[in-house]
Amino acid sequence: xxxxxxxxxxxxxxxxxxxxxxxxxxxxxxxxxxxxxxxxxxxxxxxxxxxxxxxxxxxxxxxxxxxxxxxxxxxxxxxxxxxxxxxxxxxxxxxxxxxxxxxxxxxxxxxxxxxxxxxxxxxxxxxxxxxxxxxxxxxxxxxxxxxxxxxxxxxxxxxxxxxxxxxxxxxxxxxxxxxxxxxxxxxxxxxxxxxxxxxxxxxxxxxxxxxxxxxxxxxxxxxxxxxxxxxxxxxxxxxxxxxxxxxxxxxxxxxxxxxxxxxxxxxxxxxxxxxxxxxxxxxxxxxxxxxxxxxxxxxxxxxxxxxxxxxxxx
Amino acid sequence: xxxxxxxxxxxxxxxxxxxxxxxxxxxxxxxxxxxxxxxxxxxxxxxxxxxxxxxxxxxxxxxxxxxxxxxxxxxxxxxxxxxxxxxxxxxxxxxxxxxxxxxxxxxxxxxxxxxxxxxxxxxxxxxxxxxxxxxxxxxxxxxxxxxxxxxxxxxxxxxxxxxxxxxxxxxxxxxxxxxxxxxxxxxxxxxxxxxxxxxxxxxxxxxxxxxxxxxxxxxxxxxxxxxxxxxxxxxxxxxxxxxxxxxxxxxxxxxxxxxxxxxxxxxxxxxxxxxxxxxxxxxxxxxxxxxxxxxxxxxxxxxxxxxxxxxxxx
Numbered sequence: 001x002x003x004x005x006x007x008x009x010x011x012x013x014x015x016x017x018x019x020x021x022x023x024x025x026x027x028x029x030x031x032x033x034x035x036x037x038x039x040x041x042x043x044x045x046x047x048x049x050x051x052x053x054x055x056x057x058x059x060x061x062x063x064x065x066x067x068x069x070x071x072x073x074x075x076x077x078x079x080x081x082x083x084x085x086x087x088x089x090x091x092x093x094x095x096x097x098x099x100x101x102x103x104x105x106x107x108x109x110x111x112x113x114x115x116x117x118x119x120x121x122x123x124x125x126x127x128x129x130x131x132x133x134x135x136x137x138x139x140x141x142x143x144x145x146x147x148x149x150x151x152x153x154x155x156x157x158x159x160x161x162x163x164x165x166x167x168x169x170x171x172x173x174x175x176x177x178x179x180x181x182x183x184x185x186x187x188x189x190x191x192x193x194x195x196x197x198x199x200x201x202x203x204x205x206x207x208x209x210x211x212x213x214x215x216x217x218x219x220x221x222x223x224x225x226x227x228x229x230x231x232x233x234x235x236x237x238x239x240x241x242x243x244x245x246x247x248x249x250x251x252x253x254x255x256x257x258x259x260x261x262x263x264x265x266x267x268x269x270x271x272x273x274x275x276x277x278x279x280x281x282x283x284x285x286x287x288x289x290x291x292x293x294x295x296x297x298x299x300x301x302x303x304x305x306x307x308x309x310x311x312x313x314x
Numbered sequence: 315x316x317x318x319x320x321x322x323x324x325x326x327x328x329x330x331x332x333x334x335x336x337x338x339x340x341x342x343x344x345x346x347x348x349x350x351x352x353x354x355x356x357x358x359x360x361x362x363x364x365x366x367x368x369x370x371x372x373x374x375x376x377x378x379x380x381x382x383x384x385x386x387x388x389x390x391x392x393x394x395x396x397x398x399x400x401x402x403x404x405x406x407x408x409x410x411x412x413x414x415x416x417x418x419x420x421x422x423x424x425x426x427x428x429x430x431x432x433x434x435x436x437x438x439x440x441x442x443x444x445x446x447x448x449x450x451x452x453x454x455x456x457x458x459x460x461x462x463x464x465x466x467x468x469x470x471x472x473x474x475x476x477x478x479x480x481x482x483x484x485x486x487x488x489x490x491x492x493x494x495x496x497x498x499x500x501x502x503x504x505x506x507x508x509x510x511x512x513x514x515x516x517x518x519x520x521x522x523x524x525x526x527x528x529x530x531x532x533x534x535x536x537x538x539x540x541x542x543x544x545x546x547x548x549x550x551x552x553x554x555x556x557x558x559x560x561x562x563x564x565x566x567x568x569x570x571x572x573x574x575x576x577x578x579x580x581x582x583x584x585x586x587x588x589x590x591x592x593x594x595x596x597x598x599x600x601x602x603x604x605x606x607x608x609x610x611x612x613x614x615x616x617x618x619x620x621x622x623x624x625x626x627x628x
Contacts, residue, residue: 135561135564135565146497149497149504149505149506150505150506181550183460183463183545183546183549183550183553190463190546191463191464191544191546192463192464194546214550214553215550215551215553215554215557216553216554216556216557216560217557218557219557219558219561220561230505231497232497232504232505232508232547233546233547233550235497236495236497236528236529236547236550236551237529237550237554239497239528239529239530240529240530240532240551240554240555241554242530243529243530243531243532243533244533244558246530247449247533247534247571247572248562248567248569248572250449251449251569251571251572253562253567253569253572255562255565255567257561257565258561258562258565258567
């Protein structure tokens with residue numbers, strides 16, 4: 001039995017959006033997967049009843065507190081020890097669940113990721129990533145999208161190794177094309193960190209390094225399956241894509257591809273390089289976003305990413 | 315008489331696209347503006363004849379060489395001393411023209427900008443910028459878009475001052491809203507350089523600093539007229555916008571706003587912070603792009619940007 005822990009209290013529209021999302025995910029989950037909801041049991045049961053849903057489809061872990069967006073993440077994680085996020089991470093630590101996802105406080109999720117799940121030995125800095133749809137009907141993994149800024153070349157190199165492992169285990173690509181985001185295709189283009197990272201990646205031969213890629217090219221899917229960058233840059237890229245989706249929507253543009261840039265479809269960003277599967281959702285997640293976050297969590301667990309990364313780095 | 319120097323040999327489709335662009339620009343230029351074409355006189359005259367255009371509308375400065383895309387910019391700038399770009403910069407230096415624009419070798423244009431036009435005293439590093447259309451029917455200035463990477467906080471601060479001056483003199487905005495690009499609106503969000511730059515901008519009171527802006531927000535026009543960032547980041551933003559335009563086009567999306575993200579409409583990127591008006595166009599400029607590059611050059615000259623910057627920094 002594979003147990004997917006979900007924070008029922010996380011996100012701007014919780015618990016309703018979370019419960020609805022879990023119900024949407026249910027038919028697409030494997031038979032031996034179960035969603036474990038962390039949160040106020042009464043609220044969860046009431047919402048399930050409203051949706052005429054069978055409570056026996058889920059397991060519920062009752063928690064009495066919620067880490068709010070305004071809370072200081074590190075303080076709240078400790079002080080609100082019976083919050084859905086804190087309890088979720090304890091369950092993860094004790095292997096009572098196989099993965100944990102929340103659209104609640106990103107800060108608290110990161111505290112749990114770094115202090116409870118902890119980085120895998122040998123990994124300098126974990127990363128957060130985004131799976132973004134490409135024009136060829138597939139997707140690419142962008143990392144880091146905001147966990148680390150001022151990233152050093154050796155960390156960028158490790159992101160490439162981590163991204164490569166993710167693409168192999170979760171995206172099921174045998175030989176992922178790994179690219180370094182820069183401002184020109186030539187190896188001498190870029191800033192200090194990317195130019196040094198290029199050398200490391202080119203020498204490493206640890207993955208199929210396809211060289212530099214420009215931001216103009218990432219969405220075609222023609223050049224890369226994994227795109228590595230500093231977290232400041234990755235966050236800028238991700239938010240610009242979100243911005244374009246919103247522009248297109250506001251302008252009444254109807255296009256299947258552009259719709260896929262909607263963060264709701266993306267679901268969540270997995271925290272990569274830690275000892276457990278943790279997925280962080282968007283604060284304003286809709287039921288569809290929650291559904292995709294749950295499916296992504298299941299996929300990451302089943303892919304065996306954590307085990308693979310331990311194998312590589314230990 | 316205001317003299318706008320244009321490299322007739324610059325760009326992938328020169329001289330045809332340049333001549334056609336100059337002809338498109340002609341009716342929109344002020345009566346006392348004249349376009350001075352630098353290039354092979356025969357080729358220019360032949361192209362004008364093909365277009366049934368009156369050669370007396372232009373001045374021609376005959377040059378015998380062309381700096382090619384494959385040439386080493388710094389070497390070629392000196393060796394090909396009779397190239398359209400080298401001769402153009404000499405004319406600029408001797409005040410025989412009031413501005414110079416080219417869609418040719420960006421490298422050679424930058425060599426001319428830095429070695430001939432030279433930076434204005436007091437400016438640490440000049441920048442290149444892009445004027446990008448916003449949803450509210452206006453535009454914002456993004457700088458730097460690729461001249462400097464690994465930008466220090468004091469340079470980012472100067473970009474804000476330069477951008478503010480550009481917005482006032484060329485975009486004719488009385489009190490431009492100047493923002494710093496970051497990955498969150500809170501002042502403590504960002505990387506080392508942006509957090510330090512935030513402090514400088516906030517203390518400086520030299521312009522209307524509106525704080526951090528995220529890449530998602532820049533296209534709305536609701537928050538900022540000038541957006542300051544490191545050149546690596548700015549280049550990534552610009553190329554992502556170009557990428558989206560191309561995606562939309564490839565997907566058959568017809569939308570007036572998205573069409574404005576076409577680099578052809580943008581025209582060229584002015585080099586800001588040097589002692590002359592220099593505008594660099596896209597290598598694959600169409601006649602429309604050239605037309606807009608010419609109009610932008612005229613506008614930058616008329617605005618008195620160089621004089622304004624000298625006043626501020628000297």
